[in-house]
Amino acid sequence: MVEPVVVKVPDFQVVGFSFSTNLKEFVDHQLGQKAYQELLSRAGEMPDKVGNEVYLIQVYPTKPGFNAMVDVFTQIIGYKVSNEARVPSGMMKHEVPANEYAKYTHKGLESELVGTYDYLYGKWLPQSGRQFAGYDFEIWDDRYKPESPENEIDVHVAVK
Numbered sequence: 069m070v071e072p073v074v075v076k077v078p079d080f081q082v083v084g085f086s087f088s089t090n091l092k093e094f095v096d097h098q099l100g101q102k103a104y105q106e107l108l109s110r111a112g113e114m115p116d117k118v119g120n121e122v123y124l125i126q127v128y129p130t131k132p133g134f135n136a137m138v139d140v141f142t143q144i145i146g147y148k149v150s151n152e153a154r155v156p157s158g159m160m161k162h163e164v165p166a167n168e169y170a171k172y173t174h175k176g177l178e179s180e181l182v183g184t185y186d187y188l189y190g191k192w193l194p195q196s197g198r199q200f201a202g203y204d205f206e207i208w209d210d211r212y213k214p215e216s217p218e219n220e221i222d223v224h225v226a227v228k
Contacts, residue, residue, distance in 0.1 A: 072172035072192060077224065079166040082123050083114055083153055084146015086160050091136045091182075094143065100124065103145045104208075116153035122208040123148060125162060130202060136185075167201060169224035178214035181221065188225050201226035 085103050094100055107122060125144040128134055134141075144162045155161050170192065174184040193200060204225045211220035 070172075072170040072188065072225070074168055074198075074227065075171045075224075076168055077164075077166065080164050081149050081151060081153060082125060082144060082146040082162050082164065083117070083149045083155055083159055084123075084144060084162075085158075086142060086144045086162065088140050088142050090138050090140050092138065100143070100145065101214075103143075107145055107147070110156065110159075111147065113156040114147055114149065114153070116150045117147040118150060119148060120209070121148065122146070122212070123164075123205055124208065125164060125203060125205040127203040164203075164205065167226050168228070169204075170196070170198075170227055172223050172225075174219075174221045174223055176217055176219060178219055178221070181223075184223060188223065193225070193227070196227070198227040201228045 084107055087099065087103065089099055104122065111117065123144075123146055127142040127144070128136070129139065129141060131139070144160075146159070146162070149161070153161065170188060172184065172188060174181050189200070204223065207222040207224070209222075211218075213219045
């Protein structure tokens, strides 16, 4: 596998939807795709969005032995917005702090993304000498084609 690149990303804000789940529920009930479709259908309500990329942010609890398959964590799906963005009804705003991230581009079916996360968290992070900062995010842009082998998703793991 290609090594991730450590990049600095300035703080930014996202407006969209938030829900708490574990990976099993997320996949079994297609929560990500449902939230994605609702976000796309309401994009016109966000005049302050910056670009058309969709951000999926995952915030994990700091508990020993955390297992994303069974333990609940927070998912936020939304659009990057300007700082003074208005928040449409039923949505929320989340600020992502400026930080360093291990950036890695997943190539292939979205269903195979678990292998990318296993590599980043199970192999790269322990060998990198860095610590996990409690969250990560994905960027879904025009390369996002979840059912296609041509799919590409930029994954950013917050590190310290």
